[in-house]
Amino acid sequence: MKHSKMTLSAETMNLGFVKKVEQLSGSSVRRCFQCGKCSAGCPMRSFMEHPPNRIVRLLQLGQYERVLAGRSIWYCASCETCTTRCPNKVDLAAIMDALRKLSWDAQGPSKESLVQLANRLFIDNIRTYGRQYEMRLAAVFNLKSGKLLKDFMLGPSLFTKGKLKVFHKKNRNIGEIERIFSRIEELRRKGEAT
Amino acid sequence: MTPAKNILNYSYYPGCSLHASAKEYDESTRGLFKALKIGLHEVPDWLCCGATPAHNVDELLSLSLCAKNLELSNKVDGDLAVACAACFSRLKVTQHRLAENEEKRHQVAYALDAPLALDKPVKHLLEILAADFGLDRLAAAVQKPLSGLRVACYYGCLLTRPPDVPELDDCEDPSIMERVIGATGAETVSWSHRMECCGANFTLSRPGVVLKLSGEILASAKRGGADCIMVACPLCHGNLDIRQKEIEEASGRHYGMPVFYMTQLLALAAGVSTSKLGFGSMMVSPEPLLKAKNLL
Numbered sequence: 405m406k407h408s409k410m411t412l413s414a415e416t417m418n419l420g421f422v423k424k425v426e427q428l429s430g431s432s433v434r435r436c437f438q439c440g441k442c443s444a445g446c447p448m449r450s451f452m453e454h455p456p457n458r459i460v461r462l463l464q465l466g467q468y469e470r471v472l473a474g475r476s477i478w479y480c481a482s483c484e485t486c487t488t489r490c491p492n493k494v495d496l497a498a499i500m501d502a503l504r505k506l507s508w509d510a511q512g513p514s515k516e517s518l519v520q521l522a523n524r525l526f527i528d529n530i531r532t533y534g535r536q537y538e539m540r541l542a543a544v545f546n547l548k549s550g551k552l553l554k555d556f557m558l559g560p561s562l563f564t565k566g567k568l569k570v571f572h573k574k575n576r577n578i579g580e581i582e583r584i585f586s587r588i589e590e591l592r593r594k595g596e597a598t
Numbered sequence: 599m600t601p602a603k604n605i606l607n608y609s610y611y612p613g614c615s616l617h618a619s620a621k622e623y624d625e626s627t628r629g630l631f632k633a634l635k636i637g638l639h640e641v642p643d644w645l646c647c648g649a650t651p652a653h654n655v656d657e658l659l660s661l662s663l664c665a666k667n668l669e670l671s672n673k674v675d676g677d678l679a680v681a682c683a684a685c686f687s688r689l690k691v692t693q694h695r696l697a698e699n700e701e702k703r704h705q706v707a708y709a710l711d712a713p714l715a716l717d718k719p720v721k722h723l724l725e726i727l728a729a730d731f732g733l734d735r736l737a738a739a740v741q742k743p744l745s746g747l748r749v750a751c752y753y754g755c756l757l758t759r760p761p762d763v764p765e766l767d768d769c770e771d772p773s774i775m776e777r778v779i780g781a782t783g784a785e786t787v788s789w790s791h792r793m794e795c796c797g798a799n800f801t802l803s804r805p806g807v808v809l810k811l812s813g814e815i816l817a818s819a820k821r822g823g824a825d826c827i828m829v830a831c832p833l834c835h836g837n838l839d840i841r842q843k844e845i846e847e848a849s850g851r852h853y854g855m856p857v858f859y860m861t862q863l864l865a866l867a868a869g870v871s872t873s874k875l876g877f878g879s880m881m882v883s884p885e886p887l888l889k890a891k892n893l894l
């Protein structure tokens with residue numbers, strides 16, 4: 405797919421998607437003139453099939469399916485180097501957030517499931533406990549990803565060093581926290597938030 | 599300056615890691631502030647800021663969680679002191695994004711079911727020490743100068759980025775960490791990777807990313823002639839310290855590079871008892887280095 409031929413026409417270009425990304429991110433996609441500075445400074449470049457500047461170019465050409473199908477957007481570390489260095493003030497980190505949200509909401513075709521699983525469990529932990537329960541996060545991730553022995557060797561030494569907090573209390577205000585989650589869901593059901 | 603002005607008092611948002619895997623950061627922060635006679639009072643019932651996973655897929659949730667924390671912080675007097683670079687970034691980003699976007703403000707107020715209270719100044723510990731407390735007073739509080747210790751100050755991503763938000767220092771060429779630790783007499787090294795990403799939360803989902811990126815950071819610090827690395831973020835610490843042995847095994851290089859939280863070194867210099875600095879929690883023991891430098 406990376407090097408496959410691209411035919412541009414009204415049928416193959418989805419420019420409505422670009423508008424959605426611009427609206428969600430609050431950043432212009434069209435302003436990018438492909439200097440490539442974002443990709444030059446991106447620490448995650450070597451893990452991505454599309455470097456950041458190509459992602460913007462693909463968006464400009466309405467090729468959003470190529471962008472979402474790959475793992476590139478999930479391999480962005482949100483370090484904000486691209487946003488910091490863009491000469492045209494394209495907020496690429498915010499564009500990446502918008503792309504992930506659109507892909508996440510559509511339960512899209514991305515190949516990168518592990519990063520999404522980690523995100524899901526992290527957010528679930530907030531809703532259940534209020535604060536991160538690190539040990540549970542790691543344990544449930546291993547269970548659900550099938551990587552049961554991941555970091556198995558680290559466990560005992562982390563425990564000895566006092567870095568594994570085994571027991572974890574829920575926040576006293578967990579009811580208020582649940583309310584935040586459910587009111588956001590309510591806003592979305594009513595179409596008053598994306 | 600009148601004596602009353604010398605009394606500094608802060609509300610405190612430790613963040614989730616400081617109650618678990620980064621408890622030495624919390625412990626040494628409290629120890630340092632006590633030694634410097636700066637008040638620090640934890641915000642009751644604070645919750646997770648959402649960190650990277652929340653804003654990655656759900657900006658409204660991220661803004662709402664941080665707005666709730668800002669609201670809770672008003673229960674305690676004083677500007678909000680934040681230790682973790684990621685929490686600091688998320689809280690500041692929330693203030694900025696909501697100040698400039700009315701629609702998002704309405705949505706977050708609806709989610710919280712309360713009028714927004716976002717005005718409390720959010721300050722990273724570095725800012726409190728360098729600006730509010732002052733480098734001269736910090737230098738005067740030193741009981742055990744760290745002279746001879748060569749420190750690589752590691753900023754990571756979020757202390758200074760995105761450029762319009764943290765207002766901590768120059769976004770490409772900061773010096774606040776060097777200035778703060780320099781006040782203890784420590785020597786700071788010049789090195790290439792002080793603002794490169796450590797691999798962040800890929801430590802859970804894709805640890806291979808961390809082995810590569812953090813490996814490059816350790817190699818750079820070593821090239822720069824550092825004895826140790828100083829950080830201000832629990833995730834950076836986890837990646838550079840907890841995963842250092844794995845990095846050594848994967849790369850075939852030996853580093854043995856202790857990774858300190860900034861407050862561990864500052865509290866050591868301020869004469870806080872070493873039993874309160876959490877050195878025993880570090881995976882790469884700092885003991886041989888500190889003994890060699892006559893600091894233990």
